[in-house]
Structures are given as C-alpha cells and as structure tokens.
Amino acid sequence: MWKSTVGGRVLHFYLAGINNQNFLMRDRETGTWWQQISGKAIYGPMKGASLELAPFDELSFGLWKKESPDGQVLAAVGRDQKKYDSKWEEEVAKLPVPVSFPGTALKPRDVVIGLVSAGEARAYPLDTILKQGVIEDRLGGRPVVLVAGPDGKSVRTFLGRIEDMGVELFRKSGSGDFALVDAEGGEWNFKGCAVSGPETGKCLPELAGIKDYWFDWRNYHAGTTVYRH
Amino acid sequence: MQDRGFAFRRNPRTGKMASGIQAERYIESKMRELKSSGFAWILFGMLVIAGSGLFFIPAFIIRPFRYQSARALGLALLTREYASFWTVIALCGTVALAAWQWKRVRRWQRVWLAAGVLLMAGSTVMARMNYFEWMFHPVAQPGFEAASHTKLDGGEMILAVSVGRDARAYPIREMAYHHIVNDVVGGLPVTVTY
Numbered sequence: 174m175w176k177s178t179v180g181g182r183v184l185h186f187y188l189a190g191i192n193n194q195n196f197l198m199r200d201r202e203t204g205t206w207w208q209q210i211s212g213k214a215i216y217g218p219m220k221g222a223s224l225e226l227a228p229f230d231e232l233s234f235g236l237w238k239k240e241s242p243d244g245q246v247l248a249a250v251g252r253d254q255k256k257y258d259s260k261w262e263e264e265v266a267k268l269p270v271p272v273s274f275p276g277t278a279l280k281p282r283d284v285v286i287g288l289v290s291a292g293e294a295r296a297y298p299l300d301t302i303l304k305q306g307v308i309e310d311r312l313g314g315r316p317v318v319l320v321a322g323p324d325g326k327s328v329r330t331f332l333g334r335i336e337d338m339g340v341e342l343f344r345k346s347g348s349g350d351f352a353l354v355d356a357e358g359g360e361w362n363f364k365g366c367a368v369s370g371p372e373t374g375k376c377l378p379e380l381a382g383i384k385d386y387w388f389d390w391r392n393y394h395a396g397t398t399v400y401r402h
Numbered sequence: 403m404q405d406r407g408f409a410f411r412r413n414p415r416t417g418k419m420a421s422g423i424q425a426e427r428y429i430e431s432k433m434r435e436l437k438s439s440g441f442a443w444i445l446f447g448m449l450v451i452a453g454s455g456l457f458f459i460p461a462f463i464i465r466p467f468r469y470q471s472a473r474a475l476g477l478a479l480l481t482r483e484y485a486s487f488w489t490v491i492a493l494c495g496t497v498a499l500a501a502w503q504w505k506r507v508r509r510w511q512r513v514w515l516a517a518g519v520l521l522m523a524g525s526t527v528m529a530r531m532n533y534f535e536w537m538f539h540p541v542a543q544p545g546f547e548a549a550s551h552t553k554l555d556g557g558e559m560i561l562a563v564s565v566g567r568d569a570r571a572y573p574i575r576e577m578a579y580h581h582i583v584n585d586v587v588g589g590l591p592v593t594v595t596y
Contacts, residue, residue, distance in 0.1 A: 235556025
C-alpha cells in the first residue's frame with residue numbers, strides 16, 4: 174500500500190503490465206510506469222521517483238473487526254464478484270517461479286515479511302514469526318519488533334523504541350491468551366500500545382512490512398539478509 | 403545506327419521484328435515494372451513486420467509467468483511508448499502500398515496484401531489497448547460497507563489502513579482480482595495494491 178502523493182501531486186494508478194509475477198502500474202497524470210512491489214518509477218517522465226509506503230497491515234478480518242468495529246470494508250464490485258477467488262493464494266503458490274535463487278536459506282515460495290530500515294533489508298520467514306510469537310531484532314542500527322497476532326495469522330511490525338527509549342517485548346508465558354509484556358511487566362496489545370504499566374497509553378511506531386514470497390523479495394532487494402533465530 | 407544484337411529486334415509478344423529503339427523501350431518498361439513491384443513487396447513486408455513488431459515485441463517480453471530483466475523490461479516499455487504513433491504510420495504505409503499493388507498483382511497475391519493489412523491493423527489497435535484491464539477490471543469508484551454488515555468470514559485476510567479515526571479494510575480476495583484501488587482514507591490519498 175502506497176501513499177499516492179509524489180512531490181505534492183496526487184497520482185491515480187491503474188494496472189498496465191506485468192513484471193516477474195508482479196504488476197506494473199501507470200498513473201493517469203503523467204503516464205509514468207511504476208513497479209507495484211517496489212514503488213519505484215521505472216519508465217516515463219517521473220523515472221527515478223519512489224512512492225512512500227503507507228502504514229498498513231495484513232490482518233484477519235475477525236481481528237481487524239474487533240479493533241475497528243466502526244471500520245469500513247471495500248464492497249465487492251457486482252459484475253466482478255464471480256471472479257473473486259478465495260483460493261487465489263493456493264493457486265498462485267502452484268505457479269512456477271519466474272526467477273529463483275538457489276543456495277539461499279529459503280525456498281522460492283516461502284512467505285516472508287520483508288522489512289527495510291535505514292537501507293538495510295531483511296526477510297523474516299512467516300513460519301518463524303508465528304512460531305516464536307515475538308521477534309526482537311536490530312536492522313539498520315534500529316531495534317525492530319515483529320509480533321504475531323492472537324489469531325495466529327496476522328503479523329504487525331514496529332520500531333522497538335519510543336522516543337529514544339528501547340522497548341523489549343515478550344510473549345507472556347503461562348497464559349493461553351495473547352499477551353505481550355515489557356521488561357517491567359507492563360502489558361501491551363497487538364496494536365503495539367501499552368495498556369498497563371509505566372508506559373500506558375504509549376504506542377510503538379509502526380514500521381511497514383511487506384508480505385511477499387521469498388524469490389520476489391530477494392529479486393527486488395538484492396542485498397537482503399534472512400532472519401535466523 | 404550501331405548493332406544492338408538480334409534478340410532486341412524481335413517484339414517478344416508479336417514475334418515481329420521491331421526497330422532497336424522500340425524493343426529497347428519495351429524491355430526497359432517491363433524491367434521497371436518488375437523492379438518496382440518487387441520493391442513494393444519488400445517494402446510491404448518490412449512495414450508489416452516492423453509495424454506489428456511494435457506490438458508483439460513488448461507483448462512477448464511482458465507476458466505473464468516469465469522472467470523479465472530490467473533491460474528487457476525497459477526495452478518493452480520503450481517500444482510500447484513509440485508503438486502508439488508508429489503503428490499508425492506503418493498502417494497508413496501498408497494500406498497505401500496494398501492499394502497501389504492491388505490491380506498490379508495476381509489474384510492469389512491479394513491474399514498476402516489483405517493478410518498484411520489485417521495484421522498491421524490488429525497490431526495498431528492492440529498497441530493502444532490496455533489488455534491487462536480486460537483480465538482484471540479496475541474499481542472505478544470504490545464503495546464501502548460497514549464492518550458489522552459485511553458477510554466476510556473472520557478468518558479471511560484483509561489489507562488494513564487507518565488514518566486518524568478512519569479505518570478501512572480491503573479483502574485480499576477482492577484485491578487479488580482488482581489489484582489496485584485508489585482511495586482516500588482520513589484525508590490521506592493511498593493506492594492499495596496487491
């Protein structure tokens with residue numbers, strides 16, 4: 174998800190091509206071609222420009238609805254409704270990959286959460302995040318936190334500090350329910366906000382992560398590393 | 403008058419002997435016709451190949467499920483940009499040549515002329531089409547329903563964005579078809595992509 178404003182100008186995008194199983198889009202205002210996955214302008218009058226990630230999450234609907242009961246959901250477009258495919262991801266997973274990177278730690282279609290911090294890119298395998306519940310790491314000199322949600326599906330990613338103070342979170346042990354605690358015992362929710370303890374009311378800054386297949390993330394982030402625990 | 407050889411003195415059609423000058427004129431005009439018709443065929447073929455290539459080359463490079471290097475992709479986009487103008491020029495040239503040739507060629511050769519013009523016309527139309535939007539219709543104006551009213555299953559994944567007090571969800575099931583939604587959430591213009 175991208176912010177549509179570039180250099181003070183709001184652009185409107187449409188689907189215009191395909192590149193390594195990712196879409197290419199063009200904007201109606203300048204006709205520039207953009208890579209959907211990297212947000213980069215690759216051809217046309219704005220070539221070289223970059224879109225900025227908008228803060229977004231990929232969540233299960235149930236979880237989101239609990240957090241945002243007054244939220245709005247994109248309505249189906251009537252004439253296209255029949256073409257929506259709930260098994261889309263499973264079907265894509267069967268497709269051959271256009272490019273692979275043998276010798277790397279992951280299989281091409283392993284799902285990763287990709288983070289970029291101060292120019293450094295790292296892929297966090299989704300399986301590992303869901304298994305560990307919380308990952309504390311350093312990327313590009315900054316602390317980052319990846320948290321698996323109470324639904325066991327959703328993942329949120331944050332900067333692991335508030336102002337200049339580092340915050341370390343742990344999965345509360347011994348409780349079946351979802352609970353995150355900091356070093357002082359204060360509790361935090363899945364939105365990254367402290368709900369009890371000395372930091373109550375404060376929230377970790379979100380760091381936009383991208384859910385992607387390993388081959389695709391690696392293809393557009395040549396220098397990426399892979400998280401190992 | 404100097405001798406120009408016996409063969410030139412016989413009119414090839416009537417078999418009658420002709421004066422040297424007449425025979426020479428006749429053969430020269432035949433040769434000119436032959437040359438210009440051959441030249442026209444070559445020009446016609448080249449125009450059709452180059453013109454339709456303006457559509458087919460980028461279409462071939464950016465076909466789904468294949469790898470595109472940055473260079474190949476650049477070439478495809480460059481070709482596509484020039485294609486919308488140059489296919490029209492090539493089509494005009496092709497039509498003009500075919501019309502000029504039509505009366506001069508044998509009947510079966512007209513099939514080639516017609517095929518060339520059709521191929522070129524098809525390429526000209528396709529070079530101006532965004533056929534990706536034939537496969538995946540765009541969302542003209544995104545509509546929304548309240549979270550409490552939608553029938554979406556709790557386990558279905560959504561893309562979520564919240565700005566200020568506005569929270570919006572875009573079901574992956576829908577995004578995997580439309581791929582792009584232009585929206586404004588809490589005053590922030592966003593492009594939802596999947």
